[in-house]
Amino acid sequence: PHTPHPHFVNYSSTYIMNRRIITTLCLMAVTIGMMASNDVKTAQNLARRILGNKAQTVVFKKIDSTKDVFTLESNQGKVVISANNANSMAMGLNHYLKNYCHTAISWYKDDPIELPETMPAVKEKVRIESRLPMRFFLNYCTYGYSLPWWTWREWEHFIDWMALNGVNMPLAITGQESTWYNVWKKFGLNDEEIRSFFSGPAYLGWHRMCNFDAFMGPLPRDWMDRQQTLQKQILKRQRELNMTPVLSGFAGHVPAKFVEKHKGLKYTDVSYWGSFKDPERYRCRFLFATDPMFAKIQRAFIEEQTRMYGTDHMYCIDPFNEVDPPTFNCDSLAMLSRGIYESLAAADKDAHWLQMSWTYKYMPGWNGERMKALFRGVPQGRLIMLDYWCENVQMWKTTESFYGQPFIWCYLNNFGGRNRLVAPSDRIYNYIDNTYEKAGSNFSGVGATLEALDVNQFAFSMLFDKAWNMPGSLNEWRNSLADQRMGRIDEKARKVYRDYCERVLDVPRTYNYTFVESRPGMKKKDKCTPTREAQNEIWKEMVNLNSDRDGYKMDVVNIGRQCLEEHFYVLWRKFVVAYDCYDLKEMKRLGSEMKEVLADEAALTACHPVFSMKRWIEQARSWGNSAEEKDYYERNARRIVTVWNNNLAGLNDYAGRPWDGLLKSFYLPRWSMFVDRAIDCRERGTEYDEDSFVKECYEFEEKFCELEVPIEYPQKQDPVQLSRQLLKKYFE
Incomplete structure (x- = not known):
């Protein structure tokens, strides 16, 4: 055989090596081009x-x-x-x-x-x-108060909204029950035991947070299968849009049947949550991270979830949401968080743990040393904390910026979807800038932790804008808001919207729900908002603007229904005084006007679909394959926005909404019962009995939740014309 010249061999080797480098570079260029x-x-x-x-x-x-x-x-x-x-x-x-x-x-x-x-x-x-890399969105509760009935049609647009606002860390917990179903089967539970462990669809957010088991269950298998399909669509689109979906991890929540079948586990019954009737039936079990079974469950869950949905190595784990930890000993807390993290890292070496700080502000017993022990039980940089309610309380200020762990400044805005006229643009704008300047290098992002989707969406858009080096002052942002509502630059509208922000939306509230959407009574202690007069003035100014934009019309309805509710409160106070003064004639006059105000508010809210209960009910029923299933989903949907749980003295009206169907078919009948009973007492010479009335009211509420009371929807009218009529009727 021919022996090549040594120089040729060297040349050939170099040539081959260069060709390989060129080929690699070409492949890289093609890959980058494809990306x-x-x-x-x-x-x-x-x-x-x-x-x-x-x-x-x-x-x-x-x-x-x-x-x-x-x-x-x-x-x-x-x-x-x-x-x-x-x-x-x-x-x-x-x-x-x-x-x-x-x-x-x-x-x-x-x-x-x-x-x-x-x-x-x-x-x-x-x-x-962008000046902040993390932009987080959603809350466990949002999946109960706003999202449970959505299909891909609604989700696809919602994910587009997230991308349009730069969200890159959405909480993505749809469909996790399918994962848990497979995991618990591997650990010996049968179909009935697993599905009875889960709550009903509207309540899964709280089940996932280890607050309660089983309520409004068992969960239909068809629901789990369809949610699994939906989650795959959600994650595919979120990843296409460069988002890092935050999936679930195991926090320690185990079924009671699991504890029965595996003797000798180190576990505790968590503290009671939610004031349920028969609380033991719904009480959760919490497995200690020091128990060898904990790491086994964590690995089984992460592997199964990854098989079903993939992973982006970001996991939400909230072991003590609004429940007591098994101990407040600092060493034990550090051991507990270290155990949770190590089990997670053993299943996914690139894992990051995301945790909300809400419970450390809300629950008694937590102090700086205990939080420090818990947070530092996790390696620095592997635990990301959500500073959950920063427009009200900024925990980074009292925790040395979460003791060095990365944190995200979050705007919560509403509880249960009920505090509508709140959008503190001044606090969002200024607090984030202050945090950026003073919190330290572990300030990593902004987030929206809203419990329900709110009508004041523009505040959330502003929040995510603040993660970027956007030009413009606060007043310029408010001017832009007016321009978007009107569809044009209008100096008169800009003045109205600046006043709306400064005199109404930015004013701190002493309460975050409206009086109408709470159970009637004679001894209620709520006060009128300090912005009542300003609201009336701005409503009048707003209806005198001229725009066909949907957002403008929604604003007209939103401020108008709040003005009517404040007026209702004034009438109620006068009604109570008339009762105390035995003025039966005045009671009848005021009671009649109270009913009329609520009927008018129902008519006003019917002017815009965001205030309608019809969509909520229709979407819930659409998940059912039979009349029985459709009724099951509707019972879930009705209960969570009214009585909430199953107890007279529980979370009643926590998620009350100023929706047309609720106003006409739920709130108006309740207040009518109150007015009629008080008048009847004075006519018969007896005293009004609050306890007796509450029981009567609860009987009606239960009938409503069990579909025995039909929902009526007022006719849709033009919101501006109707607002002018109502302003003249009540405020001129």
Whole structure:
């Protein structure tokens, strides 16, 4: 055989090596090109869903950057949005829509998207960078108060809203019951035992937080199967949009039947939660992380969840939400958190643990040393804390910035979906800037921990804007809000909306629910909001503006129904005085007007679908395959927004909503019962008995929850015209 010349051999080796390097570089270039192409394609698809045919006026380009960034400019009649990934591209699109098109995108699929006839040009190039890498969204409770009945139709648009606002860490806990079903079967539980452990669909958020078991269960198997399919769709789209979905981990919550079948476990019954009737029936069991079984369950769950849904190595684990820990000993708390983390890391070496701080503010017994022991039981950087209610209490200030662990500044806004006229733009704007300056390098992001989707969506949009180096002052942001509501620049509207923010939405509340949506009585101690007079003035000014925009009309309804509820409160106080003074004639007059106000509020809220119960009930019933199943889901849907649990003195009205169907068919009948009973007592010369009335009221509530009371919906009217009539009727 021919022996090549040594120099040729060296040359050939070098040539082959160079070809390999070139080939590798080409493959890398192709891969990078494909990634860029995927980001652009994902952003284009989102734009088509949002803009329809007008998506052709927008061009997306991929740029290299170690930070999230987007730029806007116009070129040859097109708006060019350049960004480092699809998520930033979506954020850039939303910035363009809000600030150039005066268009706000709602998180509700059925709210209209109102665009200008001609998409405006960007006169000067804009470049905006993210200053915080984490943008968290959602709350366990949101999955009960707002999301339980959604299908892919609603979720697809909702995920688009997240991307448009730069959300990249959504809580993604749909479908986890299918995972747990498979895990508990491996540990010896049968179908009935597992499904009876789970709560009903609307209550799964609290079951997942180890608050209670079984209530409104057993959970239908068909529900679990369909939720599993839905979760796969949700995660696929979230990952396409460069999000890191936060999946679940094992916190220690085990079924009672599991404890019975595995003797000798180190566990405890958690403290009672929720004031249930027959509390032992719903009480949870908590397995200690020091028990060898804990790590086995953690591994089984993480492996099964990863098989079903994949993983992004981010897990929410909340072992003590609104329940007492098994001990407050600092060494034991450190051992407990270390055990939870080590079991998680053994199942996924790249795991990060995300935990909400709510319980450490809410529950007694927690102090700095105990929290420090718990948080530092986890390696630094592996535990991410959600500072849960920062518009009210910023825990980072009293915990040395969570003792060095990364934390996310969160805006909560509402409890159960009931505190509607609250959107503190001043606190969001200023508190986040202050945190950025003073909290330290472990301040890692912002988040929205809303318990329910709220009508004041613009406050959440502002929150996520604050994660970027957005230009403009607070007043300029409020002006932009007015522009989006009107669909144009209108100085009169800007003045009205600035007043709305400053005199109503920014004012701290002493309570976060409205008087009407609470059980009637003679001894209630609530007070009128300090903004009552301002609300009346601004409602009048708002209805004198002129816009066809859906957001404007919703605002008219929102402030108007609050004005009516405050007026109702004044009438109630006068009614109580008339009762104490034995003034029967005045009681009848006031009682009649109280009923009339509630009927008018029902008519006003019927003017906009966001205040309608009809969608909530129809979506719930759509999950049923039979009349029996449809009724089961509707009972879940009715109960959680009214009585909540199964007890006269439980969480009644916690999630009360100013919805047309509830106002007409639930709140008005209850208040009518109260008025009629008080009048009857004075007519017969007897004393009103509060305890007796509460029992009567509870009987009606239970009938409503069990579908024995039909829901009536008022006729839809024009909100501006009706508002003018009501202003004249009650406030002129």
